[in-house]
Each structure stands twice: as C-alpha cells, then as structure tokens.
Amino acid sequence: DIKDGGAFISDGYSQKYNIEVGDEVTLKESYGDKKYNFKVEGIYDDPATIAVYLTDSDFIKTFELEDGYFNGYFSNTKIKDIDDLYIATTITKDDLTKTSRQLILSMGSMISMFATAGVIMFMLIVYLLSKVIIEKNSQSISMTKILGYNNREINSLYITTTTIVVIASMLLTVPIVNVTLKYIFKVAFAQYSGWMPYYVPAKIFVEVPLLGIVSYAVIAFILTRRVKKVPLDEALKNVE
Incomplete structure (x- = not known):
C-alpha cells in the first residue's frame, strides 16, 4: 500500500527514533555525501528491524538502478517465479525467531x-x-x-x-x-x-x-x- 513518493518504516525504526506517520526522515550514505529524504506514509509491523520500505519504482529511481532491479521481497507464500541464480538468501519466519x-x-x-x-x-x-x-x-x-x-x-x-x-x-x-x-x-x-x-x-x-x-x-x-x-x-x- 505504499504510494509512489512515500515510504513505510519499520515499527522498530519508529520506536527507536520516535518517528510517526507524516514525519520526514533523512538517510545519508555511509561512505558518501548523498542524502535521501522520505516522507513516512505508514509504519510496517516489524519491531525488531530498522528499515525503510519503498515501491520498486521509487527504489530504482532514488538509487539510480537499472529497471527490474530488486534487493528483496516480502511474501506470505514461497516465491517460485524467480530464477535461483538471483536468489542470495531466503529468510523465513523460523530464521527470524x-x-x-x-x-x-x-x-x-x-x-x-x-x-x-x-x-x-x-x-x-x-x-x-x-x-x-x-x-x-x-x-x-x-x-x-x-x-x-x-x-x-x-x-x-x-x-x-x-x-x-x-x-x-x-x-x-x-x-x-x-x-x-x-x-x-x-x-x-x-x-x-x-x-x-x-x-x-x-x-x-x-x-x-x-x-x-x-x-x-x-x-x-x-x-x-x-x-x-x-x-x-x-x-x-x-x-x-
């Protein structure tokens, strides 16, 4: 449900830094000077993770990546339409707990x-x-x-x-x-x-x-x- 131009943050991010829906967050490159501003459209129930979630198109546009690039997907069922060549790791609920x-x-x-x-x-x-x-x-x-x-x-x-x-x-x-x-x-x-x-x-x-x-x-x-x-x-x- 993320809209283009907006972002969701994890529950852990919200709790740690007291960020609410409607606030803006600024992320800075670890080894560079670029800064990225995002408006928080919602909070995703993921209390043990510090994360920002974007749509595919916003992610590719913001970080100047090739079309079709992805770094991960959330899914309630096993994803079967991605070639094993492009899968670095699979994290299950069992791994997280x-x-x-x-x-x-x-x-x-x-x-x-x-x-x-x-x-x-x-x-x-x-x-x-x-x-x-x-x-x-x-x-x-x-x-x-x-x-x-x-x-x-x-x-x-x-x-x-x-x-x-x-x-x-x-x-x-x-x-x-x-x-x-x-x-x-x-x-x-x-x-x-x-x-x-x-x-x-x-x-x-x-x-x-x-x-x-x-x-x-x-x-x-x-x-x-x-x-x-x-x-x-x-x-x-x-x-x-």
Missing part, C-alpha cells in the same frame, strides 16, 4: 532462578520489617490483651495495616517500574545500530501483584502467631 528461541532455551532457567530469588528476598525483607513493628509494639500488644482485646482484633490493628501498605505499594510500584525499565531500555539501545522492542505481556501485571500477595499471606500467617505469643506480662516491664 531463532535468536529469541535460543535466548529462551539458554536463559529460561536463569529467569526462573531470578524470580525465585526475588520472591525469597521480598518475603525476607517484608518479614523483617513487619517483625520489627511487632517487637517495637510488644508492650502495647500486651496491654491490649490485658484490656480484653482478642488476637483477631489485635491483628487488625497491626498486621492488617501492614497488609494494606504492602498491597498498595505493589499495585503502585509495578507500573512505575515498567515505565522506568521501558525508558532505560530505550536509552540503552539508542547507543546501538539495531533495536529490540521492550515488551511485557499484560498477564505479568496481574501475576506479579498476585505473587506478592500470596507471598505476603505466608508472612502474615507467621506474624499472627508472633502476636499470639506476646505474653501478658510484657506490658509490666520497664522501658528505658
């Missing part, structure tokens, strides 16, 4: 290890912080027991409040971290000639908070037992 498959195979187990380590670290930090809160308020907890409050009511005063803070912080920080990583990713790849899109599946924004809530539920259960074990005579101790 080979690198990502290799990364999944080589780093998939590492990602699981990082996720497990992250959950353990999260549980440890939240447990220690919550434990400090209970220990600092052990006399107050003991006094509430003397005054007739049961363990469930005491938990609502201390653990429930901490639970609200933990859940709220997870719901707020996940999108903030996503935006921050997206920016860092873009800045980092701006230094290289290629491009790899930053992509987080929508399910991650559900799985991460749920994983955090389940992890904290284990911690909350442990903390309720600590509250239950606070003795009544704790309130009678002198505090220096």
Whole structure:
C-alpha cells in the first residue's frame, strides 16, 4: 500500500527514533555525501528491524538502478517465479525467531532462578520489617490483651495495616517500574545500530501483584502467631 513518493518504516525504526506517520526522515550514505529524504506514509509491523520500505519504482529511481532491479521481497507464500541464480538468501519466519528461541532455551532457567530469588528476598525483607513493628509494639500488644482485646482484633490493628501498605505499594510500584525499565531500555539501545522492542505481556501485571500477595499471606500467617505469643506480662516491664 505504499504510494509512489512515500515510504513505510519499520515499527522498530519508529520506536527507536520516535518517528510517526507524516514525519520526514533523512538517510545519508555511509561512505558518501548523498542524502535521501522520505516522507513516512505508514509504519510496517516489524519491531525488531530498522528499515525503510519503498515501491520498486521509487527504489530504482532514488538509487539510480537499472529497471527490474530488486534487493528483496516480502511474501506470505514461497516465491517460485524467480530464477535461483538471483536468489542470495531466503529468510523465513523460523530464521527470524531463532535468536529469541535460543535466548529462551539458554536463559529460561536463569529467569526462573531470578524470580525465585526475588520472591525469597521480598518475603525476607517484608518479614523483617513487619517483625520489627511487632517487637517495637510488644508492650502495647500486651496491654491490649490485658484490656480484653482478642488476637483477631489485635491483628487488625497491626498486621492488617501492614497488609494494606504492602498491597498498595505493589499495585503502585509495578507500573512505575515498567515505565522506568521501558525508558532505560530505550536509552540503552539508542547507543546501538539495531533495536529490540521492550515488551511485557499484560498477564505479568496481574501475576506479579498476585505473587506478592500470596507471598505476603505466608508472612502474615507467621506474624499472627508472633502476636499470639506476646505474653501478658510484657506490658509490666520497664522501658528505658
């Protein structure tokens, strides 16, 4: 659907350089002084490639090539009407996804290890912080027991409040971290000639908070037992 005189750019080109439909791009020869200006008529869904697409006639005219010259074709089916003599290489979908498959195979187990380590670290930090809160308020907890409050009511005063803070912080920080990583990713790849899109599946924004809530539920259960074990005579101790 490219019109003569216009150009399409890849999605990766658009993302990396913040180029939108209607903008103009200027390409310069690597080893010369010639410059080529193109108006962006559309964006082609090819997020991992930096590319500009032209019609055959515009390509030949712009780069002063012979009629009938081509450097590549996109096709959903196998092309059978080109002599093998003129085919330098054939790139299939399998070729394009080979690198990502290799990364999944080589780093998939590492990602699981990082996720497990992250959950353990999260549980440890939240447990220690919550434990400090209970220990600092052990006399107050003991006094509430003397005054007739049961363990469930005491938990609502201390653990429930901490639970609200933990859940709220997870719901707020996940999108903030996503935006921050997206920016860092873009800045980092701006230094290289290629491009790899930053992509987080929508399910991650559900799985991460749920994983955090389940992890904290284990911690909350442990903390309720600590509250239950606070003795009544704790309130009678002198505090220096």
